[in-house]
Amino acid sequence: MRIPQLEECGRRDRAHLPGRGAHAGGPRRRRHGVHRGPRVRLRRGHANGGRLRDPRRHDRRRRPARCPAPLTVGPRLVLTLVRALLAIFYRRIDVAGRERVPATGALIVAANHQNGLVDPMMLLAAIPRPLRPLAKSGLFRHPIVAPFLRLAQALPVHRREDAGGRPVDNVETFQAVNDALARGEAILIFPEGVSQPEPTLMTLRTGAARILLEAEASGAAPVTLLPVGLVLHQPGLFREGRALVLIGEPIAAKDCVALYRTDPAAAVHRLTDRLAQALRRHIVEAEDRETLGLLRLMERVWREESGTAPAPASADWLQRASRAYRWLRRTAPADVQRFRCEVEEYAATLDRLGLTPSSVGREYAPSLVARYAVREIVPLVVGLPLALLGIALHALPYAMLWLGIRLARPDPDTEATYKLAGGILIYPLGWAFEAWQAAKLGGAWATALFLLALFPAGFFALAWQARLANVRRETRALLHFLARRGLRARLVARRHALAEELERLAARVPESVLTGESV
Template structure:
């Protein structure tokens, strides 16, 4: 019996690793950038409950799985296990179904089984992932947390004979353009462990009070790892303002954060700006609205020229421009044949995936999940059809070449198209700056004035609101 159990555990471990590799590949293909802050805070051993915000459906769990170096048991919404594309990977990952009250009905044992399985995993030193908001939603806010994470932590500690045996770890995810292929990016911030022993001891005879106290502390901790805004558009404007701020930091003689600290500094900066914005909106709403309009106008001017804010600081000297143009044209020319083949051979699955996802009519937070799931099915199917056509029309040699090149050509096509896009944007900027000699200076002046307005507004905010020593230092 023990041998059978050992074989089963090994097979489960292999299945988990295979799914994790596939998940890592899908995320690498879909996301332009994934930043992780605080990975060192994940304990190397012992029971861990990871409690994260939930904005992007199944993709949220995928991101945690590839971020955490240990095997993660996901507590997932029960209907997902019946999904024809999502369900099988969840089973292979050893995920545990969670039933909402409407689904559990009058049978409390259904979720009691979930708690028992999760506690057993924690007792064995495993890692549990839970989304305490209870549902996914697209807006960058933290919904009121349910008490499941706190109950799980208390239940595991009781089962293990004392407080402090399980680590409760808050995780925040901040997304940019989460549903768009090769435009999406995310910052994952892992906070410090949440202390629960003091709350457990203080409410030893009143476990419900302990649950509420731990949930309140967890709410504060997750909130400290994210940037809350009224909608994704506001986050996009905040990103424009952030880039302008840092690009004006050097001329002001202020040091930029070191490369390894940039993501953490950016998160803290955005949080302070949002706190200041909420403070000022209640007192000077007209100035906050005016600043928002200025950011929109500045962003519109950049979009019209076709450049990003950081490109304004580049020296547009004739020699550098010619070198840039020559280097990129050579690279694009050399990659053109294989990139064209990659684009042609992947056009049908790319188009079909997009059409099917549109017809599914799902909510925006499910868009990335749907694209990955549908693409995972239709890309191989259409590759097989294309391979069959190549074999029928050109023979075995051509089929072998098709098989060898199908994946590399697709990857090169992605890189080639992105580089072409950057080159076109820069070429457009060169054109604008050559035909309108004062444009570069006007955009720089506009950026400087925008940052100056932010500094003036920051001076009107008490330091305790900003969480900074100087009211003018919104960093």
């Protein structure tokens, strides 16, 4: 099959979070208590939008690259909290390409933006360097988010849409960013400017390119522009969401820096287009979320047919499959529509039966079932008392947060943000109330026992519930296959047929389309 040919996968490293320091961020913002380097004169009425200096008037002597400063107390606290929250909320986060992050020197990390404030949190934990995030200015007035932004040394960006369409002034923000890059620090920016849930890259704003070109023109050491793709699966679902952070190769910008001296506007647009192309190579784009869901189903079919693949390989497969789908929609629309209907029918069958492609392909021999029951069900029974204790200790804040989310009805791209931000506020309040009740009813000993059991029992309950959900899925599949003879064979045959049809369709697609070199 041609789609799963994965040229880059073998050269990527894969690691779970931890990464070493970082901070998170967002679009573009105004300065907030940032240490200033040498003052930079700014000139209005410039060809690139009136925010940056004229590069032809700068002293272009290079400053030597500087090592990034170690994390101070505020960013370190934020990093520790971010890692803890992500480890609790998400089932898995993989990082590929971490070796591409330069250890020293000025750095701009630019990423796609589909998951609200959780996107910068993921990059904070994944990038092995401290990051200075850019975030929209309105967040600095948020009662929960603002303190963490200030601790992370974020920089506020004023956006026209937040000012009712009126002109905004980001001169101080650009100067603070320029000073940070001159000190060899790393900046985090989301060049789309807004978070949105659809699996497509929006038109990029020019801020990332302008920041790099202005910093280079001011005589700072060379600035690295690093594209990072975030590939997310069910990011708003607690303990079900997964994420892959794909760190790309640094973007070549020397020609844009040279062009900026004579034609700043052309240089900015050239570098912005280059950044967009790089980001598209590291994300999975689809016309809508339903199409992406079908692609993910076929990716699981491919995995079952070809053997388990690591997360970067699965992401490469999805990228190639989505490019093939878009190309075939133009060149063979009838064949693609027929195949899509077949995949939708297969997906509906699995959904109705509560099955997955992996459970369809699994053997359910009596000896295997017996060993599975001993291995999985016995720990469930033995661990039931401690799991119930963990569930009971956290039931009150969980119910309060669930009710708050139901009332707030967040958009898909902010669901995880609401849950994490709400959890930071609601869970400590719930625990404090429970501790007060324990002290009131049982005194100091009851309070001490409550505090000792709170976190161990809670984490055990999470693992116990995950095991229970897996046992329920496998038991449901076994009962279906026992009650309906031949069902498993029919589903396996259908899976094989879909995989073969996918291979035939993929054979029509030029390799240059699959790799993203052409459309």
